Amino acid sequence: MKEMQGELATRALPDLVRDLHAAEATGTLEIEMQGQRRKLHFVRGEIYLPAATPLARRLAALLAEEHSDGHELTALVQRMVDLTSSWREGSYRFLESKDDSGGELVGPLPTLEFARLGGASTSPEAAEAPTESRPSAPPGPPATDPLAKLGGERARWITVPKRSGSFDPAEQWVLEQLRQPRTLRDLLEDSPVPRAELLETAAKLAAAGYLRSLDRPRVETGAFEFQSETLQRLRLRIASFLEEKPLDGDLESQRSRVMELLATREDLDHYQLLGIGPFASTDEVQRAYEEMARLVHPLRAEELGLAESAGALTELFDSMTTAYLTLSDNERRRDYDRQHGLGPEAATVTETSPTAARQEEREELARSYFERAMAYEARAEIHFAIEMLTLATATDPTHAEYFLNLGRLQARNPNWLRRAATSYLRGISLSPREIPPRLELARILEKLGELPRARVQYHTILRIDSTHQVALARRQELEERIAAENRGEGGLLGRFFRKG
Incomplete structure (x- = not known):
């Protein structure tokens, strides 16, 4: 033919x-x-x-x-x-x-x-009709199509565990099939009911909170744009605040924290930038911003030994200000939470369900995700384990254990070391006195070639335990390597000039 x-x-x-x-x-x-x-x-x-x-x-x-x-x-x-x-x-x-x-x-x-x-x-006349006379294909599905609501055939969904309810056979089948992440396409291929019925069932379960999407699109941190005059006004206000009330605390620790924020800023959402949980009150948002804005204000660049990074500090300060202006306004915060799948908007089963936002339920749900992650890891299903831990950290971001285990599994993949470092940083911020996570983070930073940041972690470990032998040895070696690189001895050119 x-x-x-x-x-x-x-x-x-x-x-x-x-x-x-x-x-x-x-x-x-x-x-x-x-x-x-x-x-x-x-x-x-x-x-x-x-x-x-x-x-x-x-x-x-x-x-x-x-x-x-x-x-x-x-x-x-x-x-x-x-x-x-x-x-x-x-x-x-x-x-x-x-x-x-x-x-x-x-x-x-x-x-x-x-x-x-x-x-x-199927008539013979239609079979012989020229192409131009045949009707065109019908338009694509409207926005109200259940498949469009669910994100398309490639969207991945999972059952929200430990939720009670009365379900018909089709609903029970969907919930059972999605006990581990699956795409809608896989679900449709195995479905015992017609396509339209399955999609309607899945959409209803998702709307009621019994299913959760694993493919919620990531929204850039600056989802809301603010006038430069507004950002400048807050920079001046915080500068005045700094003169009246300088930030207390150890300067080396502050420098370490600022360097970590500079390195991970693009991977953090508004809540993470301010160091608060998605359920923080407006007062907590205000207090967190005042503390963090004073920490990273560009006026402190020279004091922190980061004079060459003053421009980056300004960008970091503006990102935190954007986070504050977004989260301190109820309407903007609701929109941001919906887009990111964070905060009370993500935790409620329905808008009228007063019990869904209770802290105990969130903790129970996050714990169930964590337990499922550990079960997946025991079966060497690392990808699913990471998915479950990601859900656990999003549902209850107050547990260091969830972030540290997420970082541990992410570190198995050489391409995910930076993600692992970010997870470890979140876990360490929730449990700052634990030494093993800092050791793992330092090793990851060494693999990434970020020797000064790794040295900061070893230094912090020695402040917790001054006799820690591994930290002593690694800090000394890193200091020698950094000094050698600063003298031009770390590469081929350094060796060439030494020979001369």
């Missing part, structure tokens, strides 16, 4: 299927849409399914039955129509194959029935 390719906007999928059936084509119809590639396999004009899929296994069972129920086969075809109903925009092409044995495929699926249920005409 001649080459077949084009756009789905001008050629509906059921029409393509009918044409391939009429041509008794063998090969693969590839659909490219939104960066994803989908495939339909044809053998002598009939649709065949990959043998490993649940639909293929069910099709094989029905075809093997001598007296199979025609209604069941029609229902299976309808499932296939449902799964392909979103293939409405993008490009298509047919790759012809000479092998008509079917290979690792199961079939045939009743292909003309698929085309009929998909909305294409």
